Each structure stands twice: as C-alpha cells, then as structure tokens.
Amino acid sequence: TPGEAVSALLRALEQDAGPARAGLRKALTIACRSKDPSVLSAVHAWLESASATIAGRASLILALAWSADDEAARALASSALSAAAPTATEFDDLWRLVQAARMLPSETGVDGWLSNLAKHDERWMLRGAALTALTDRKSALAATTAQAALDDAYSRVRVVAAHALAQTPSALQALAKHAVRDRWAVVRAASLDSLSELPGAEPLLRRGVSDTAHQARAAAIRGLTKARVTGAWPLVKSRLEDHDEAPDVLTDGVLFARAFCIADAARSLASLLRRGAGPDATSYESDVGLLALGTLIDFGGEPAAAALKSASGPGAPAGFRAVAEKLAAQPAVCATRHVAQPNPGGSTEESGR
Numbered sequence: 001t002p003g004e005a006v007s008a009l010l011r012a013l014e015q016d017a018g019p020a021r022a023g024l025r026k027a028l029t030i031a032c033r034s035k036d037p038s039v040l041s042a043v044h045a046w047l048e049s050a051s052a053t054i055a056g057r058a059s060l061i062l063a064l065a066w067s068a069d070d071e072a073a074r075a076l077a078s079s080a081l082s083a084a085a086p087t088a089t090e091f092d093d094l095w096r097l098v099q100a101a102r103m104l105p106s107e108t109g110v111d112g113w114l115s116n117l118a119k120h121d122e123r124w125m126l127r128g129a130a131l132t133a134l135t136d137r138k139s140a141l142a143a144t145t146a147q148a149a150l151d152d153a154y155s156r157v158r159v160v161a162a163h164a165l166a167q168t169p170s171a172l173q174a175l176a177k178h179a180v181r182d183r184w185a186v187v188r189a190a191s192l193d194s195l196s197e198l199p200g201a202e203p204l205l206r207r208g209v210s211d212t213a214h215q216a217r218a219a220a221i222r223g224l225t226k227a228r229v230t231g232a233w234p235l236v237k238s239r240l241e242d243h244d245e246a247p248d249v250l251t252d253g254v255l256f257a258r259a260f261c262i263a264d265a266a267r268s269l270a271s272l273l274r275r276g277a278g279p280d281a282t283s284y285e286s287d288v289g290l291l292a293l294g295t296l297i298d299f300g301g302e303p304a305a306a307a308l309k310s311a312s313g314p315g316a317p318a319g320f321r322a323v324a325e326k327l328a329a330q331p332a333v334c335a336t337r338h339v340a341q342p343n344p345g346g347s348t349e350e351s352g353r
Helices: 002-013 022-033 037-047 054-066 071-087 091-102 108-120 124-136 142-149 155-164 169-181 185-195 202-208 214-226 230-240 247-260 263-276 283-299 301-312 318-327
Strands: none
Touching: 002 022, 002 037, 002 054, 022 037, 022 054, 037 054, 037 071, 054 071, 054 091, 071 091, 071 108, 091 108, 091 124, 108 124, 108 142, 124 142, 124 155, 142 155, 142 169, 155 169, 155 185, 169 185, 169 202, 185 202, 185 214, 202 214, 202 230, 214 230, 214 247, 230 247, 230 263, 247 263, 247 283, 263 283, 263 301, 283 301, 283 318, 301 318
C-alpha cells in the first residue's frame, strides 16, 4: 500500500547510500503514481524536513519527475527542483536534477540554471545534459544556449548543440560552418542532420555526400531524402556503386532510391542484392542486400522479377529466400506513387506535381 510504504521509502532515502539506489527511486515513483493523497503529503513534508539532504532531494525529485503525468506530482517536482537546483554542487546530484528537468515544464529560474550549466560547467557531460534538458523543455533559452555550445571545446557537446538547432533558421550559417569544417565527423554528421530541416541547405547537403567520413556522408544523404532533393541522385548513385562504401551510407542510399522510386537505381540495387546474398557476405552486406531486395520489389516489373529470382535461387541464403517468399505477392508500391524523376540540374522534380 503506497500510503503505508512511503514513510519507509523516505527513511531509506536518508541513508548514506539511499540517493544512489535506483530501485528505491523506482519504488518512490510507483508510490507517487498511485495518486494516494497521503503519499504526496508525506513527500512534501519530507522535502521540508531537516533530514532531507541535497542528495536525497535530488533523488526524490527525479522519482517525482518520472511520475509527472500526475498534475500534483508535477507541480511538487517543479517547485522542489527550483528550490534544490541552486544549492547542488556534486556531480551525482546535479546529474539527477538535470535529468528531472528534462521531464518538467519550462520555468524561468530553472531554465536560467540549466543555461548556466550548459555554458560554464567544467564537466562536459553536464554541459551536454543541461542543453538537452533545455531543448526537451522547449525553453526560450534553448536556441541561444545551443548556438553558444556549437563552439564548445568538447565534440559531444557540439553534437547536442547541432541537434538542438534543427528547426532554427537563424542557425544556418553556424551549422554550415560545422558541417564543413569541424574536425570531428560526429559533429559534421549532426550538423548535416539538422541542416536538412532548414531552407537553403541543399548545397551543403550535396557537398556532404563527398565528406571523408562515412557518418557525414550518410547524414548528407538522409538530409537530401528528407529535403526531397531528387536531383542529387547522381551523387547518391556514386556512393551505391562504390564497392568500399560503408554500410550506413549504402543503407541511406538505398532508402533514398526507395523514397523516390528511382528506376535508374535498379542496377545498383541488384548489385547490392547479389553481394548481400553471396557466400562470403558480411552481416552488414546481408542487411543492405535485404533492404535492396525490398526496394526492388517496391519498383515492380522486371526489376522485381529479377530480384525475386536472384533471392529465391538454390544458392541464396535461407534468410533471403524467406524474405523473397514473404514479399513475392506484395504489390509494387511505386506503381501507385507519384514517381520522382532525377533532375541533376535542379532540386526536386516529381511527376504529378
């Protein structure tokens, strides 16, 4: 019974190791979700008591935030967070408070505290987590804090900043700089992912297809797919036909061809299918080959018939034969879709528009 258990749970939270006990936090969350009035009453009284250390408060606030679908629990978590945040100094306490903030509504005081952490804390994990929390809270400070964090010394914080700016048109130039010049591939990839949601990013996405890092090339192709730049097909095709290309780039290249039903992709896809079904294929090559198989079947007609024959032959792996059998009766998706025609000289050209 939550009302009877909560006192014991709160006493356990006062012990030296109490705040670190994930199971104890989970139990407190379950108790708070019960909507038993005596639970929140006891929790509120404990937060006001002298026995509640900052470590215990931080742990309890996180437990409350997990139960924040309840209006009363959400209000109590938010007020307790506002009171506790300025006094926390230890990493564990700060970390739990920041994670709690991710699940709670935006509020000026806590948002300012998070922004300060994101800009000035010496620990990169806290800087990145604070920025993530601002973004999740849809704080008015998220965009300006993320713009500053794009120049953070640590690459993973710059990745968080890039993702936070995905729908911020004013960040186009800053993201462009990192998409092209950042020395870390993960930052270039994150910047390209975010650029795909902004107008005017097509030249940068096209350039990204030739990046030296596979993560960035894959991100650029994903961005071109999202932005529906069918005219970039020749760039994507060159990646699909590179025998040494990385699996993630091949995967996104196949998805590009599939999204726009590009008939010119049939030969490239058939080659990937044969590689994936070959006796020496790696697990990655097999995954790409299966994706190519499904895409060719979507195309219908001769490409689909040839793909089914290749995947159903006696030498094909059992997994390919099973997929071919399952998809054989599937209608050709591209036959009922407005098919995009690649236009190398332009951006997007779709029949029926």
